Amino acid sequence: MTTRSREDVVQAAGRLFALRGFHGTSMRDLGDELGLLGSSLYSHVESKEQLLVEVIQRGAVLFQSLADEVSAGGGAPEKKVADLVRGHAAIITSHQDMSATFLNEARFLPDRERRAIVDMRDRYESTVRGLISEAIGNGPFRDQDPALATIMALSVLNALTRWFRADGRQSAEEIAEAMVEFIIEGLK
Amino acid sequence: MTTRSREDVVQAAGRLFALRGFHGTSMRDLGDELGLLGSSLYSHVESKEQLLVEVIQRGAVLFQSLADEVSAGGGAPEKKVADLVRGHAAIITSHQDMSATFLNEARFLPDRERRAIVDMRDRYESTVRGLISEAIGNGPFRDQDPALATIMALSVLNALTRWFRADGRQSAEEIAEAMVEFIIEGLK
DNA sequence: CCTACCGATCGGTAGG
DNA sequence: CCTACCGATCGGTAGG
Numbered sequence: 452m453t454t455r456s457r458e459d460v461v462q463a464a465g466r467l468f469a470l471r472g473f474h475g476t477s478m479r480d481l482g483d484e485l486g487l488l489g490s491s492l493y494s495h496v497e498s499k500e501q502l503l504v505e506v507i508q509r510g511a512v513l514f515q516s517l518a519d520e521v522s523a524g525g526g527a528p529e530k531k532v533a534d535l536v537r538g539h540a541a542i543i544t545s546h547q548d549m550s551a552t553f554l555n556e557a558r559f560l561p562d563r564e565r566r567a568i569v570d571m572r573d574r575y576e577s578t579v580r581g582l583i584s585e586a587i588g589n590g591p592f593r594d595q596d597p598a599l600a601t602i603m604a605l606s607v608l609n610a611l612t613r614w615f616r617a618d619g620r621q622s623a624e625e626i627a628e629a630m631v632e633f634i635i636e637g638l639k
Numbered sequence: 640m641t642t643r644s645r646e647d648v649v650q651a652a653g654r655l656f657a658l659r660g661f662h663g664t665s666m667r668d669l670g671d672e673l674g675l676l677g678s679s680l681y682s683h684v685e686s687k688e689q690l691l692v693e694v695i696q697r698g699a700v701l702f703q704s705l706a707d708e709v710s711a712g713g714g715a716p717e718k719k720v721a722d723l724v725r726g727h728a729a730i731i732t733s734h735q736d737m738s739a740t741f742l743n744e745a746r747f748l749p750d751r752e753r754r755a756i757v758d759m760r761d762r763y764e765s766t767v768r769g770l771i772s773e774a775i776g777n778g779p780f781r782d783q784d785p786a787l788a789t790i791m792a793l794s795v796l797n798a799l800t801r802w803f804r805a806d807g808r809q810s811a812e813e814i815a816e817a818m819v820e821f822i823i824e825g826l827k
Numbered sequence: 828c829c830t831a832c833c834g835a836t837c838g839g840t841a842g843g
Numbered sequence: 844c845c846t847a848c849c850g851a852t853c854g855g856t857a858g859g
Contacts, residue, residue: 474662491844610794637825679828
């Protein structure tokens with residue numbers, strides 16, 4: 452067992468925060484996970500809150516990047532929505548702990564950081580709503596409230612944090628395709 | 640300010656557990672909410688865990704009753720799915736705290752109670768899967784994996800615990816109808 | 828329902 | 844990364 456890096460600590464924190472929640476995880480729990488004492492963690496990080504901040508900010512950045520990518524990418528509105536669904540599913544299935552912590556524990560962030568994360572989440576949602584609105588205006592999707600349509604689509608995707616298992620019956624890609632179909636047919 | 644009943648304590652516990660989580664809520668917080676000391680709560684309840692058990696069991700019962708009701712009720716498979724969607728949405732929008740606690744905090748239940756709740760949740764999901772399978776077999780829904788279809792439908796509904804506001808732009812009924820359409824079109 | 832309290836655990840620090 | 848520790852807070856109890 453070699454020495455642990457700050458990166459290892461952040462990873463393990465993501466895992467435990469996702470599993471037991473921020474308030475259900477003590478620094479001693481986190482130490483156990485890494486094979487050292489709770490107090491020893493403080494040579495790697497400043498505070499427990501800072502760990503939460505770091506895990507969640509990394510999650511937020513992933514979704515932000517996806518939104519930028521899909522917005523800049525080409526194709527018809529319907530295709531952009533499909534691309535976003537695939538990308539969103541891929542983020543969660545390959546960073547499940549970070550995503551779960553981002554979605555469930557952000558309310559426990561210190562005020563300033565919480566506001567910043569809520570802003571990022573709002574911006575992401577706005578981008579998705581923009582894509583869906585285009586597809587409503589251009590025809591493929593039926594006339595409906597874009598805000599509600601967006602929430603419903605993201606609900607399907609975000610629930611992946613709760614039930615996806617990498618060793619499950621279906622691969623992440625198969626699941627993503629089923630979600631593309633469900634969401635797009637659901638909006639037509 | 641009159642004296643508090645056990646019922647008041649359970650209600651307030653549901654509210655705080657939904658808002659800040661089980662581990663993020665102290666008995667002193669709960670006392671504050673009710674205008675008394677944390678230690679005074681113990682004349683109403685045996686333990687903090689027992690409060691969690693009570694809130695969550697009440698939630699589980701609501702969904703169980705809905706499943707029984709819809710199963711016994713008549714109509715084509717597609718109509719039953721629509722009824723279930725409406726009923727599930729109604730439970731969450733009219734018992735949001737209980738539902739959120741049921742869905743998010745059950746992992747913190749003592750072992751025995753947690754297993755019982757997981758069983759109830761599994762039975763509920765089985766019932767829904769049965770209805771969806773019927774609608775796949777009978778034609779209205781396209782051929783697809785019923786388990787995944789069920790998870791996706793319930794994901795849309797359960798996310799209501801996260802965003803629904805009684806004073807929002809749309810009524811609970813309007814939202815429920817939009818979900819009926821989204822889910823049923825998504826499965827066709 | 829409060830007063831007065833308990834042992835356990837929490838996040839965190841000093842010093843090595 | 845550990846030893847040794849700190850004050851604060853936790854769930855909970857005895858007695859009134």
